[in-house]
Every structure is written in C-alpha cells, then in structure tokens.
Amino acid sequence: MVRNEMSECSSHIPLYSKIRDELRAHIFAGDTRPHEKMPSESELITKYGVSRITVRQALSELEKEGLLFKVAGKGSYVSKVKPFQGLGRLQGFAEAMSSHGYEVYNRVLSINLLSASPEIAKRLSLPEGSLISEIRRVRFLNREPVSVDVSYISSHIGERLVREDLGVRDIFHILENDYAISLGYADLTIDASLADTQQAELLQVDSGSPLLRVERLTHTLEGLPLVIEYLHYHADNFQLRLKIER
Amino acid sequence: MVRNEMSECSSHIPLYSKIRDELRAHIFAGDTRPHEKMPSESELITKYGVSRITVRQALSELEKEGLLFKVAGKGSYVSKVKPFQGLGRLQGFAEAMSSHGYEVYNRVLSINLLSASPEIAKRLSLPEGSLISEIRRVRFLNREPVSVDVSYISSHIGERLVREDLGVRDIFHILENDYAISLGYADLTIDASLADTQQAELLQVDSGSPLLRVERLTHTLEGLPLVIEYLHYHADNFQLRLKIER
DNA sequence: TACCATTACTTGTTATGACAAGTTATAAAC
DNA sequence: GTTTATAACTTGTCATAACAAGTAATGGTA
Structure with missing residues (x-):
C-alpha cells in the first residue's frame, strides 16, 4: 500500500x-x-x-x-484512573508523571531560610541550628492539585535553588543536571493522615480527607543525606506502586 | 494458512x-x-x-x-532484578514483625467461599465467577489491632487453608512450606482511606481515622498471580518503610 | 593501520487479510 | 408476548508481507 x-x-x-x-x-x-x-x-x-x-x-x-x-x-x-508513582526507582514527581503523558506543574508557596530543628538537623546530619532552606510547594497533575510538598535542604544548596524555575522542574533534575550532584538512594516512610485546614484548602478537598503521607530522605551517591521531604498526597487522586521480590 | x-x-x-x-x-x-x-x-x-x-x-x-x-x-x-532491602522484601506480616520481636496474632473473622467478582477474577487471572476463598482477618501486634486484612485466593487452595491454623501462621509460610508453592514477587498499590464503622470497631479507633491501604497481589515464582490481599493499616500505629535506589 | 562501505543481522512500524469469540439488537418462530 | 435464531457489531488472535532503522562484523580502500 x-x-x-x-x-x-x-x-x-x-x-x-x-x-x-x-x-x-x-x-x-x-x-x-x-x-x-x-x-x-x-x-x-x-x-x-x-x-x-x-x-x-x-x-x-x-x-x-x-x-x-x-x-x-x-x-x-x-477507566477511572488514579495516577500513581512507581517506587521501583528513585524518581522526581515530574520525572515520573510526565513520562506517562501527564501535565505537571508546581506552585511554589514559599521559600524560607531558617535554622534547622533538631529533627531536621538529625535527619540531614547537620549541626542543630544550621541554616536550611524550606521549600513549600503544591504539585498539580493535569491542573488538579495532588500533593503538598515541604522540602528541607542545606541553605548552601537551597539558596541556589531559589533562582531556579521550580514551577516546572524537579529538584532532583536540577541537582543532578545543573549542580552535578549524583543521587544515590532514598529512605521512604509511608503512612496516612487527615487533611488539616490548610492542606485541605491547598488540595481543594474537605478537611479530614485521607492523605497519603510520605517522608522521603534522599541521599547522594556517596550516601550523604541531601534533602528531606514531607509529601502529603491527596489519596483519592493518587497512589504509590511498587514491586517487591521474595 | x-x-x-x-x-x-x-x-x-x-x-x-x-x-x-x-x-x-x-x-x-x-x-x-x-x-x-x-x-x-x-x-x-x-x-x-x-x-x-x-x-x-x-x-x-x-x-x-x-x-x-x-x-x-x-x-x-x-532485566536485572533490583534487590530491595528491609521492608522491600516480600514478607508475610508475622514473618516481618516477629523477626523484630513483636508478638503477632491473627483473629480470623470469616472464611467464605464465593464466586469471583470481575475485579478479583481479573487480578488473579481466573475466569469470572470462579470459586474463590475470602479470608477476613484482624492482625494484632503486641495485643493491639493494627490491620484489617481481606485475602482472596483460588478456592482450590483456599479450601485447604481453612484447615490450617491461621491464628498464628502466615499464609505465605503455609503456602511455601506446607504446599510447596514458591513465591516470587508482589505488586503493591498504596493509598489512604478513612476507617468505616466496621473497620473502626475492629481496629479500636474512631470512625473516620486515617488508614494506610495496601493492595498486594502476590505471584508465584513462575510469575502467576496467586493471592490478592486488601490490607488496611491503622496509620497511627504502623508505617511502611523502604529504600529506593536511583 | 585507519577509515569507510557493504552486508547481515536485529527490532520497529505498518498494511492486509482472515477467522474466532463475545455482545447486542433485530427479526422470526413459537 | 416470549423465546430463539440471526445478523451486525465489537475485540481477540494469528498469518504473511514489506520496508525502515539501529547495530555489528566484514571487508576493501586510502
């Protein structure tokens, strides 16, 4: 033909x-x-x-x-789909979603410079009271909000991130490609919570809606803790998936 | 031809x-x-x-x-299979917890023989309407309820399981050691939900409490779907942890 | 020796055709 | 009217065919 x-x-x-x-x-x-x-x-x-x-x-x-x-x-x-992020590999949100044809956008709520709380300092192996950057974002998938994301990273890197376009780029992507920091692995802790008033408003859900809560501590290739994130996903619109071997 | x-x-x-x-x-x-x-x-x-x-x-x-x-x-x-550490391994609940010194007990709520719903049939690659066994359990950790667990398995195996002591033994353990069925891997889907009245009563929490919901489809070593479970964890008392490589 | 063209593999893409099998609406038979 | 058979859809499976494009080894040329 x-x-x-x-x-x-x-x-x-x-x-x-x-x-x-x-x-x-x-x-x-x-x-x-x-x-x-x-x-x-x-x-x-x-x-x-x-x-x-x-x-x-x-x-x-x-x-x-x-x-x-x-x-x-x-x-x-x-089908009535819940978008999901596979946990087979360490991937940024935009990285994982855009490969499935989703439109991703991040709304940056605030970027603050503050001194590390004991909890954060311990997780990032920094001296208590070290200067760290706090980045608050809302993640959108096809124009619908799916997660509230709070990230903490040493101000030394965070101050550079301020000047980047965090609206469309993954922090992971910036760290690896622009800053030449190789990522190694992440430790995830997963549980569930209820949306508080602020989260509910940001995610456009009712207060008290179920949220999937993920704490992600990402390490460099050398094994040094680099960034810790607290992700709250709108559980009705999002899932995590992974495969585990026996 | x-x-x-x-x-x-x-x-x-x-x-x-x-x-x-x-x-x-x-x-x-x-x-x-x-x-x-x-x-x-x-x-x-x-x-x-x-x-x-x-x-x-x-x-x-x-x-x-x-x-x-x-x-x-x-x-x-x-493909190279990526090994997982910690809770990244496919383990039964009792298997994973008792190795950490926890006291584990399962309360069997019911075991029913019913015909597979389209959803279940599809997941287990069985013809729609096939006979399957439904096993409802509550899992206790140190005498506190942590999860409500509903499992579906082909009645052919489920009918044998009825005669086993599901109060203390993992289904995984029985399948591998007694029935000589080698387990391969599992696909997990994770999200969150709110406890309904029944779940709340079983887990001794308030109705509307956040639950970590896990759907686990376990496959044999040959890659055939074997058992699908719907696990609802009391999120205040339980977390999932895993490590992800870049 | 170094480079390049040919060749022989591989997977990727696409067309055409055929029959099986599941679903549904229609028409015929009772 | 109810049932049944048929027809007209649908997706599922599979064969044959062709060309494109990526890879690698072979060989010949400079």
Missing part, C-alpha cells in the same frame, strides 16, 4: 504514538469521561486512515498506562 | 500466552541470566513455528512486566 498521508510530516514519529497521544489528550481533557466508550477500532481506522494493527497498538499502550480497559465484543472504555 | 500445530490442544489458550509463560519460566529459572540476550524474534518464530506478530506479543507482555527490555537492532535482554 502507498505510504500513508499522516506520515508525510518531516519528523519520523510513528503513527501509533501520534494516535495514542491524541486519544490520551482527549481522555485527560475529559472529552470522554470514565466508563464511557472510546471509538471502536474500525472507527479509528477510518478516522485516521491507518490499519487495524496501528490503532490496536495505540489502544494497547493506553491500556498499559491504565487509562482504558477493553471488553471483548463491546469496546474500549475509559 | 493452516491452523498451527501448537493450537491442537483442546484448551483455547492463545499461542502468545503459552510462549510468554514459557519464556517467563525460563527467566525465573535463571536459564537466561540478567543482561543476557534472549533468543531473537526469528529464532522464536522457527522454534515455535508461529508468526512474528505472535512472538512479538509474547515479548511485549514480558517487557510490560519488566522482565526484559529490548534494544532496537540488537535484541531482547533479561
């Missing part, structure tokens, strides 16, 4: 990924709501003028991402 | 799933070690006598499972 018209574009982007991204955008935009039926394969074939194997690959990837599920003999349906 | 010989079997198991399962068993058995090259697509085509689309589907699913990765122009390679 003759080369398809859609591939006329100078870039060599596969057709299926273009279709996949377009369908995903539709889902994120809410054009097709959860549990509603997606266009059938034959409809997509005629709409995009491609073969069945191509639309199936697009749909298959969206299914793999958890955005839709298929029922044999009926069709594909948008 | 003539129907393939592999499909002569009375059961209507797809060819790709047969190939997928066989390759996965090879990987888990260590026949092909991490970073070693898997057979190429053409080798698998001749070996199994199927078309390329079929072996690609098998390989694609294994890639989705994280068991292998592909390099264009080179081949497929077995």
Whole structure:
C-alpha cells in the first residue's frame, strides 16, 4: 500500500504514538469521561486512515498506562484512573508523571531560610541550628492539585535553588543536571493522615480527607543525606506502586 | 494458512500466552541470566513455528512486566532484578514483625467461599465467577489491632487453608512450606482511606481515622498471580518503610 | 593501520487479510 | 408476548508481507 498521508510530516514519529497521544489528550481533557466508550477500532481506522494493527497498538499502550480497559465484543472504555508513582526507582514527581503523558506543574508557596530543628538537623546530619532552606510547594497533575510538598535542604544548596524555575522542574533534575550532584538512594516512610485546614484548602478537598503521607530522605551517591521531604498526597487522586521480590 | 500445530490442544489458550509463560519460566529459572540476550524474534518464530506478530506479543507482555527490555537492532535482554532491602522484601506480616520481636496474632473473622467478582477474577487471572476463598482477618501486634486484612485466593487452595491454623501462621509460610508453592514477587498499590464503622470497631479507633491501604497481589515464582490481599493499616500505629535506589 | 562501505543481522512500524469469540439488537418462530 | 435464531457489531488472535532503522562484523580502500 502507498505510504500513508499522516506520515508525510518531516519528523519520523510513528503513527501509533501520534494516535495514542491524541486519544490520551482527549481522555485527560475529559472529552470522554470514565466508563464511557472510546471509538471502536474500525472507527479509528477510518478516522485516521491507518490499519487495524496501528490503532490496536495505540489502544494497547493506553491500556498499559491504565487509562482504558477493553471488553471483548463491546469496546474500549475509559477507566477511572488514579495516577500513581512507581517506587521501583528513585524518581522526581515530574520525572515520573510526565513520562506517562501527564501535565505537571508546581506552585511554589514559599521559600524560607531558617535554622534547622533538631529533627531536621538529625535527619540531614547537620549541626542543630544550621541554616536550611524550606521549600513549600503544591504539585498539580493535569491542573488538579495532588500533593503538598515541604522540602528541607542545606541553605548552601537551597539558596541556589531559589533562582531556579521550580514551577516546572524537579529538584532532583536540577541537582543532578545543573549542580552535578549524583543521587544515590532514598529512605521512604509511608503512612496516612487527615487533611488539616490548610492542606485541605491547598488540595481543594474537605478537611479530614485521607492523605497519603510520605517522608522521603534522599541521599547522594556517596550516601550523604541531601534533602528531606514531607509529601502529603491527596489519596483519592493518587497512589504509590511498587514491586517487591521474595 | 493452516491452523498451527501448537493450537491442537483442546484448551483455547492463545499461542502468545503459552510462549510468554514459557519464556517467563525460563527467566525465573535463571536459564537466561540478567543482561543476557534472549533468543531473537526469528529464532522464536522457527522454534515455535508461529508468526512474528505472535512472538512479538509474547515479548511485549514480558517487557510490560519488566522482565526484559529490548534494544532496537540488537535484541531482547533479561532485566536485572533490583534487590530491595528491609521492608522491600516480600514478607508475610508475622514473618516481618516477629523477626523484630513483636508478638503477632491473627483473629480470623470469616472464611467464605464465593464466586469471583470481575475485579478479583481479573487480578488473579481466573475466569469470572470462579470459586474463590475470602479470608477476613484482624492482625494484632503486641495485643493491639493494627490491620484489617481481606485475602482472596483460588478456592482450590483456599479450601485447604481453612484447615490450617491461621491464628498464628502466615499464609505465605503455609503456602511455601506446607504446599510447596514458591513465591516470587508482589505488586503493591498504596493509598489512604478513612476507617468505616466496621473497620473502626475492629481496629479500636474512631470512625473516620486515617488508614494506610495496601493492595498486594502476590505471584508465584513462575510469575502467576496467586493471592490478592486488601490490607488496611491503622496509620497511627504502623508505617511502611523502604529504600529506593536511583 | 585507519577509515569507510557493504552486508547481515536485529527490532520497529505498518498494511492486509482472515477467522474466532463475545455482545447486542433485530427479526422470526413459537 | 416470549423465546430463539440471526445478523451486525465489537475485540481477540494469528498469518504473511514489506520496508525502515539501529547495530555489528566484514571487508576493501586510502
């Protein structure tokens, strides 16, 4: 068959990924709501003028991402998804989410310079009363707030971070690429809490809603504690996932 | 083309799933070690006598499972399994806690035989409506209730479990030592919820208290889903901890 | 020897075709 | 009217085919 018209574009982007991204955008935009039926394969074939194997690959990837599920003999349906962050590797929030096609944005609430509390100082192996930077942010996924994030890092690094664009970039990304600080591992402590008034307002939920609370202490490649974060996720909209070996 | 010989079997198991399962068993058995090259697509085509689309589907699913990765122009390679420390290991509750000196006790609330819901059936890769056993327990740590645990397992195994002493023994322990079923890995999904009336009473907390909710799907060493559990931890008394590598 | 082109592999992408099997609405039979 | 059979959808599975593109080894040329 003759080369398809859609591939006329100078870039060599596969057709299926273009279709996949377009369908995903539709889902994120809410054009097709959860549990509603997606266009059938034959409809997509005629709409995009491609073969069945191509639309199936697009749909298959969206299914793999958890955005839709298929029922044999009926069709594909948008699933009610909770976005999730995999804990298989140490990743920043934006890093993990944008690879799944999500739009990520951080609203910086405040950046303060203060002296480390005993708790923080101990975790970061700093002398008590050391100058540290406190960064308060709200994380948005597809324009919906999903977490309130408070980070503490030595002011020596924190003062440089102030000048960075924390609205779109991960702190992890800045540390590794701009500051050449290699990250090694993180210790996570996970539990749950109830949203207080301030958290509720920031996350646009009712006060007393369940929050997934994560304390993350990230270490450099050399094993030195670098940054400690207290993350409060809106549990109705977010999950953590991991695989563990026996 | 003539129907393939592999499909002569009375059961209507797809060819790709047969190939997928066989390759996965090879990987888990260590026949092909991490970073070693898997057979190429053409080798698998001749070996199994199927078309390329079929072996690609098998390989694609294994890639989705994280068991292998592909390099264009080179081949497929077995992924390295990242070892986890501490609570990153798949352990039964009693197994993990008693090694830390805690006194563990399980109160069995009920054991029911019922037909699998679509959700459960899908997770356990069983036909919808299959007979499964539901085991409801409350877990005690030093005589204080810490979690409500609902487990679902194929009735074929569940009916044997009824006769075991689930009050002190881990299901994991029974499966491995008494039934000789080797466990491989588990997929965990973590979020938070609020205690409903029943959960609150069982955990002796106020209704509406924050609960850490964990869904754990445990697989055999061969990679087949075995048991799915819904664990609700009393968040004030329990935390999950893990270490993540960059 | 160093470099480059060819070649022979690999996976990636896509088309076309076919039949199986699950679902649903319609029409025919009772 | 109720049931049943059929038709018309849907997704699932699989074969064959072709070309693109990435990788590596081989060989020939400068």
